[in-house]
Every structure is written in structure tokens, then in C-alpha cells.
Amino acid sequence: MSKKVIVALDYSLQEAEAFLQSFPPAFIKVGYQLFYEAGPAWVAKKIEEGYHVFLDLKLHDIPNTVYQGVKTVSKLGVDLLTIHASGGSQMIGRAREAVEQTAAANHRTKILAVTQLTSTDQAMLTDELQIGTNVSDSAIHLAQLAQRSGADGVICSGQEVRAIKQATSSEFLAVTPGIRPKEAGADDQKRVVTPVQAIERGADYLVIGRPITKAKDPKRAYETILQSIEEATT
Numbered sequence: 001m002s003k004k005v006i007v008a009l010d011y012s013l014q015e016a017e018a019f020l021q022s023f024p025p026a027f028i029k030v031g032y033q034l035f036y037e038a039g040p041a042w043v044a045k046k047i048e049e050g051y052h053v054f055l056d057l058k059l060h061d062i063p064n065t066v067y068q069g070v071k072t073v074s075k076l077g078v079d080l081l082t083i084h085a086s087g088g089s090q091m092i093g094r095a096r097e098a099v100e101q102t103a104a105a106n107h108r109t110k111i112l113a114v115t116q117l118t119s120t121d122q123a124m125l126t127d128e129l130q131i132g133t134n135v136s137d138s139a140i141h142l143a144q145l146a147q148r149s150g151a152d153g154v155i156c157s158g159q160e161v162r163a164i165k166q167a168t169s170s171e172f173l174a175v176t177p178g179i180r181p182k183e184a185g186a187d188d189q190k191r192v193v194t195p196v197q198a199i200e201r202g203a204d205y206l207v208i209g210r211p212i213t214k215a216k217d218p219k220r221a222y223e224t225i226l227q228s229i230e231e232a233t234t
Contacts, residue, residue, distance in 0.1 A: 004199070004229055006054050006175075007222065008209030013038045027052040029207055038099075044076045051186060053078045058114055060084035061182070070098035074109040080205075081200040082155060085113035085142035089149040096150030110173065113146035114155045115139035115164075118178030127188075134158050140167050147172050152211040154203070158193030161201040170202070177207040181225060191197070193223050 008029040009016045028051055032041055035057065047053055055078040059066050067082060073081060083095050092113060101111045116125070116139045120214055125131050131138055136159070143154045143164040153173020156164055161174045176198045198206055208225065215221035 004204075004206060005222070005225060006205050006207045007036055007196075007212055008056075008177075008207055010059060010209050010213070013042070013159070019213060019218070023216075023222070026222070027054065027205075028192055029056050029209075030055040031056040040073065040076055040172045043078065047077045054080040054205075056082050058082045058084055059095070061091070062229060063087075065091045066091050067094035067098045070095045070109075070111070071102055074099045074102045077104070077107060080112055080155075082112045082114055083108050085115055085146045085154065092146055092149035092151050110152035111150070111174055112149040112153050112155050112173065113142065115142040115160070116148075117156070118157045128165055136163060142163055142169055143172070148211050155207075158198035161198065161203050165202045173201060173204045175207060176203040176207040179206045179208045179211070181211050181228075196228050199229050199232055 004028045005099050006027045008031065009019065010031060011019060011034055013034060016038070022126045028046070030053055035043065035055065043053055043055065055073060057073070059069055063169070066087065070081065083092065084092055085092065093113070095111050099111055102109070115155060116135055116136065122135055125135050125138065125201055139156050140163055143156065144167055148169045153175060154164060155177065157178055158176040161176060164174055165172065176193070179193065179198055181194055195208070197208055212218050212221045212225070
């Protein structure tokens with residue numbers, strides 16, 4: 001099982017089960033679509049079966065509400081859990097408090113703060129959100145806020161990984177969605193990089209969905225990506 005590549009199961013429950021039956025054991029991402037249908041019990045079952053789970057819920061609410069939510073889902077034993085950095089320092093701090101309180105002897109859920117979504121471009125940031133800086137600077141600022149407030153790392157575009165590592169720490173996790181092999185299209189992502197580019201810039205985990213799950217041969221697509229990463233890091 002590769003712990004560098006997280007396979008995004010953007011599926012219904014039935015589709016996810018069918019996919020996993022014909023796919024090697026992997027680090028899997030469970031987002032809204034699957035979690036809302038399958039529920040916590042399914043996630044706990046997958047963990048019992050040996051899967052590593054990245055639970056991508058992007059929690060964003062008042063600090064106490066996020067604290068209670070994180071406390072509940074971290075008891076499942078998931079490896080990674082997302083919140084929004086834009087929720088602020090108190091919210092991030094309460095999320096960290098929750099995972100510390102529910103940690104097992106040899107396991108603690110790691111909190112990842114979303115900086116700027118990889119679907120956000122400069123026009124959206126400026127015109128719609130009215131944030132008066134560029135996308136990269138905003139992501140770096142939110143990463144520094146997240147680090148100071150107790151997050152273990154961030155979700156960020158591969159385009160910002162190197163700068164975020166420099167602004168925070170090499171130990172501060174950078175998890176990058178929007179990963180597209182050279183032969184794949186961008187789909188609805190706007191700030192994309194290839195797997196090798198992301199690793200070379202310092203990404204700790206790559207979240208890859210459609211280039212694997214929608215490939216004619218998902219297993220082969222997955223293995224090809226793993227091989228390209230191995231070649232780039234040896």
C-alpha cells in the first residue's frame with residue numbers, strides 16, 4: 001500500500017464497494033458523497049479491514065461545533081481529517097484539542113486545514129470573494145495561521161507546496177489534490193500539477209481521483225503513477 005498516493009473514492013456506496021473489490025489495498029479518501037451515504041460505520045469497517053482513511057469533510061463552523069464534530073469522527077480512527085483554515089485560529093485550535101482527547105495509544109487523527117481550493121482562481125478570489133491578495137499569498141498566509149493554531153498540515157495546490165513548506169516547516173504536512181498525470185485532462189480543477197511535480201516540490205501526499213478511478217484500467221493507472229513517483233525519488 002502506497003502512503004504517498006491517496007485514491008479519492010468520489011463514488012456512491014455501491015460504486016465504491018465494487019471499485020475496491022477489484023483494486024489493491026490503498027490509502028483512500030472518503031468525501032461528502034460517500035460519507036453521507038455510507039456513514040461512520042462503513043468508514044470504521046474499512047479501517048478494521050486495514051485501509052488508511054483520509055476523511056475529507058472540510059469542517060467549518062463556530063469553534064465548539066467543530067470541536068464536537070471532530071471529536072466524534074476522530075474516534076473512528078481515520079488518519080487524516082480536513083477543516084477549513086478560514087475558520088480561524090480558535091476553530092483550528094479546538095479541532096486539535098478534540099483529536100488530542102480522542103487519540104489512542106498509538107494513533108491520533110491528523111488535522112489538515114484547507115487553504116484555497118484548487119478550483120479557486122484569481123478571478124474568483126478577487127471578484128467573488130473580494131480577497132485583496134493573490135491566490136498563492138492567500139494560501140501561504142492560511143497555512144501559517146493553521147500551523148500556529150495546531151493543525152498538522154494543509155490541503156494546498158501543488159503550485160504552492162514549496163512556498164508553504166518554506167513559510168512553515170518541512171515537517172508541516174502538505175497534501176495536494178488537483179493532481180493530473182500529463183496524459184489526463186484538468187476536469188474542473190484550475191491549479192493542477194503532475195504527480196512528479198508535486199513530489200518534487202515537497203508534497204507529502206497526493207490525492208488522485210478521476211485519473212485513477214475513471215481510467216480504463218484503474219489498477220494499471222495507479223501503478224503507473226506509483227512508478228513515476230518512485231523513479232522521481234530514487
